[in-house]
Amino acid sequence: MSDVTAVYYYRPKTGVDAEFAAHAICEEQTTGTWTDLSTVNEKTRYVHALDGEVLEVTPAGDGGYVTKIRYPYEIFEAGNIPQYLSVIAGNLFGLGKLETVRLTEITLPRELAGSGPKFGIEGVRRLVGTETSRRPHVGTIIKPKVGLNPKDTAEVAYQAAIGGLDLIKDDETLTNQPFCPLIERVEEVMAALDCAKDETGKQVLYAVNVTTGGDRIVECAHSAVKAGANMLMVDVLTAGFSAVQALAEDPFLQVPIHVHRTMHGALTRNAEHGIAMRPIATLVRAAGGDQLHTGTVSGKMGGKAEEILGDNREITREIPGLKPVFPVASGGLHPGKAAAEIAKLGCDIVLQAGGGIHGHPDGTAAGARAFVQAAEAAVAGISAKEYAKTHTELARAIAKWGDS
Numbered sequence: 001m002s003d004v005t006a007v008y009y010y011r012p013k014t015g016v017d018a019e020f021a022a023h024a025i026c027e028e029q030t031t032g033t034w035t036d037l038s039t040v041n042e043k044t045r046y047v048h049a050l051d052g053e054v055l056e057v058t059p060a061g062d063g064g065y066v067t068k069i070r071y072p073y074e075i076f077e078a079g080n081i082p083q084y085l086s087v088i089a090g091n092l093f094g095l096g097k098l099e100t101v102r103l104t105e106i107t108l109p110r111e112l113a114g115s116g117p118k119f120g121i122e123g124v125r126r127l128v129g130t131e132t133s134r135r136p137h138v139g140t141i142i143k144p145k146v147g148l149n150p151k152d153t154a155e156v157a158y159q160a161a162i163g164g165l166d167l168i169k170d171d172e173t174l175t176n177q178p179f180c181p182l183i184e185r186v187e188e189v190m191a192a193l194d195c196a197k198d199e200t201g202k203q204v205l206y207a208v209n210v211t212t213g214g215d216r217i218v219e220c221a222h223s224a225v226k227a228g229a230n231m232l233m234v235d236v237l238t239a240g241f242s243a244v245q246a247l248a249e250d251p252f253l254q255v256p257i258h259v260h261r262t263m264h265g266a267l268t269r270n271a272e273h274g275i276a277m278r279p280i281a282t283l284v285r286a287a288g289g290d291q292l293h294t295g296t297v298s299g300k301m302g303g304k305a306e307e308i309l310g311d312n313r314e315i316t317r318e319i320p321g322l323k324p325v326f327p328v329a330s331g332g333l334h335p336g337k338a339a340a341e342i343a344k345l346g347c348d349i350v351l352q353a354g355g356g357i358h359g360h361p362d363g364t365a366a367g368a369r370a371f372v373q374a375a376e377a378a379v380a381g382i383s384a385k386e387y388a389k390t391h392t393e394l395a396r397a398i399a400k401w402g403d404s
């Protein structure tokens with residue numbers, strides 16, 4: 001069985017040797033602590049089988065270092081992703097010997113990655129009918145984030161559906177609040193999407209946000225699917241990786257899981273300290289998310305194109321028996337920005353816009369049409385400005401927000 005490796009960027013405290021600091025990380029996360037132990041002796045020397053190993057320490061060129069650490073397979077409880085994190089992303093972040101430390105990459109042996117996504121990219125494409133065209137999926141987030149009652153939520157969903165979108169999702173802070181009870185919302189939205197399907201012939205996915213306590217999330221998801229939900233959404237960092245995993249492994253839940261990453265900025269934003277999006281993405285794939293927000297190159301959350309491309313490669317690269325995860329580009333997008341996303345991130349993505357659709361001067365359906373038109377133009381290699389000459393909704397979006 002192969003071991004787990006983790007890569008960290010770190011800066012030791014002044015006066016602390018870089019090698020020493022790397023070993024401090026390794027020992028803290030495996031069998032050591034700050035001092036020697038009388039409990040590790042001739043009789044218990046077998047515990048050294050779980051010692052980690054500092055494989056390399058390399059100067060990063062900015063006063064920091066990069067170290068790769070090997071953690072023995074046996075230290076992990078197969079299938080227990082929270083425990084994986086306690087090893088590779090645990091106490092080390094608080095070590096006094098380190099000024100800063102950032103987990104940038106992890107490699108999991110296949111045996112630790114579980115069954116993974118039920119649907120993956122191909123499964124979601126089959127649901128939407130794009131397995132041949134391979135075009136990007138386009139979706140929206142119901143806005144305002146919170147506040148609408150179930151009927152008004154359904155009306156927004158209907159407008160987005162007749163505007164031609166593939167996916168409609170709850171926002172990350174909408175769950176089962178009294179102003180919009182989840183089951184009533186699912187029933188209203190799915191009825192509205194059925195009406196839209198009667199008109200368009202197209203079944204639109206609705207990702208209902210089932211984020212809730214670990215003791216209730218599976219039951220909540222069951223109820224949502226029984227009420228007609230055809231997709232689930234989970235805020236993975238607030239609900240936990242094991243919440244995604246519980247839904248992905250549940251045999252009754254035969255619908256894709258859209259994974260939102262809200263709160264990730266607390267971990268990913270500081271280039272010198274925290275946890276990069278890459279390891280989070282690795283674990284979401286292992287947990288079984290079918291779609292994952294990985295950022296935009298032109299939206300409102302400052303994402304670096306090369307990092308996003310690397311994160312997308314991490315969740316889509318070929319791993320035997322582990323389906324690829326659909327990357328989601330979302331956050332501050334509008335029709336004028338679709339081309340930049342597709343040019344940089346390619347077509348195997350889900351493009352999402354909330355304000356960039358519901359803020360369209362002619363309303364949600366026109367905003368949806370504009371977003372679909374913008375993606376069509378980009379895939380056809382036609383500039384949005386040119387395409388707008390024959391597509392009014394796109395022209396109106398560009399007039400309001402520009403086309404870059």
Ligand code: CAP
Nearest residue numbers: 141293295301330331332333353354355
């Ligand atoms: C986008 C969004 C998403 C962001 C999250 C929001 O709305 O619904 O949560 O995409 O960012 O609440 O901001 P807008 P990321 O389209 O109106 O910006 O995908 O980077 O995790």
Ligand code: MG
Nearest residue numbers: 141171172173
């Ligand atoms: Mg949101």
